[in-house]
Amino acid sequence: MDHIDKQILFHLQNQARISMTELGKCVSLSQPAVTERVRRLEENGVIEAYRTVISPEKIGKGTVAYVLFRTKECYPFLDFCRSAPEVVECYRISGEHNYLLKVMTDSTKSLEEFGSQCDPYGTYTVLIVMSSPIDPKFLIPSLEKVNLIADPE
Known part of the structure; x- marks a missing residue:
């Protein structure tokens, strides 16, 4: 490249x-x-x-949370995550927890209901997103950096 x-x-x-x-x-x-x-x-x-980047709030998904999950039943848990519309991202992680989920719901009540559905699979910690003060960053951050890499002087 x-x-x-x-x-x-x-x-x-x-x-x-x-x-x-x-x-x-x-x-x-x-x-x-x-x-x-x-x-x-x-x-x-x-x-x-x-x-296409869609505004979660405009489609009724204004409650965003990250869920740190610990389970010994990885395959059943992953099957659950694949079928749960609330789970928009799932990462296998190292450390005290096995998985990090990004979850989007229409309300904190729906988020609580999602947590109840998770109960049979293990233990978890829910971190509710209050705001996102930094926009997502691009993998190719700027054209100037691309050009500097091409023409180092």
């Missing part, structure tokens, strides 16, 4: 719906050349998917 690929990724992570013509202009390549590079990034698994 060269600096042009990193520039392409920078632009796509900021606006995944950008046209190939416009993307080509941004990275000084023709539309066919940039299309081929994007296709190669997709085939190599660098680009895994294109997604």
